[in-house]
Amino acid sequence: MALAIYRKYRPKTLSEVLGQEVIVEILQNAAQLDRLAHAYLFFGPRGSGKTTVARLVAKIANCETRHKDAKFKKQGEPCNKCRPCQEIDNGTALDVIEIDAASNRGIDEIRNLKEGIRLSPTSYQYKVFIIDEAHQLTSAAFNALLKTLEEPPEHAIFILATTDYEKLPATITSRTQKFHFKKLALIKIVEKLKTISKIEKFKIDESALELIASAAEGSFRDAESLLDQIASLSQTHTDCTQTDTDSPHKSASSQYKSVLSPYKSVIKVEDVERILGRIGFSKTAEMAELLIKQKLDSALDYLSKINEGGYNLLQFNKDLIHYLRRALALKISPNLEKEFKKELVEQEIALLKKHSQLVDETKMINLLKSLIRAYTEMRYSPFPIVPLEVAIIENLSIN
Ligand SMILES: Nc1ncnc2c1ncn2[C@@H]1O[C@H](COP(=O)(O)OP(=O)(O)OP(=O)(O)O)[C@@H](O)[C@H]1O
């Protein structure tokens, strides 16, 4: 794996973009009819496909095959083979200008941008400006941009991308075609991770992929980077534990061997838990069950095991709070199941439903309040286990 996974598996066509169906359909239609807009605004959470789609638009605008082949054009996709398509993929296209507004805030950059807009493309049909983190542009830059957006030159396409829509001036947003990128459902992320693992030939349990996807909190990029990290770390890890359990620090040669024959064994949810310092859903659910059933001594035992395992207790408490609040909310409003399906898989929902039936509303509200208070205290405590332990004792022993 020479390329980072998230770059290697960046969608090359609009139809490979997952979870953004409306956007894909509108852009494919525009491409079929040659009616791309001059200014787009892509907004939505990180790692949801904004930069990816911006580059696809740049390719569609300039793809030579599309210009020559009317039948191909009907697909509403770039060919990925012609010179412009390949140059845009490699990042060597002179007429596709990517500006990171977060780091290019000076007068010079704005002057360059203004001049760049005025000049015709050097070898493509369209000059495409992709302005990332657009909310960070300076007001001078917004002014320069505004003038061009009012009367955009025929040869220019602007794509503004941002995670922070509210920070853009209305004068700018009203002159763009707006696309809202959605946060991605867990299941979509798991699906893509599965495909990647298959192609890369690393064997990994489904529950391990689910934990990765859940830790990514809706960002494909985060999920793919985590998979990358786990794949490379687990190569060394699995090899050490398998070939030489007595000495995990065996000679460098054994580690070298593991790189030559990677992914021998299956990566399990426990491996991911260790690497992330975070436990998976089923263990969180076990702890939640003990709390819901008011089993004080077992709950404290469980907590102490998690602590000894070296897991991040703050994260554990956060996961616990999320679990319990879902159980409580589900008891009060069973309709929420639809919402939770975006973040959880079938079996997890089933378990959660079972637990929600056992919830006593008043006790749960008190417990949640204590856990939330403990969360704040834990951040500043040299002994993060203590506030958590106290919160549990305070709520479970009283009855
Ligand atoms: N909708 C998606 N479908 C498939 N893969 C995706 C999708 N969104 C993101 N990815 C994967 O995540 C990587 C990063 O995506 P991208 O750079 O487009 O995110 P972004 O929305 O621009 O994020 P940021 O706001 O952090 O810049 C891509 O290379 C791709 O592998």
Ligand SMILES: [Mg+2]
């Ligand atoms: Mg981006």
Ligand SMILES: [Zn+2]
């Ligand atoms: Zn092409």
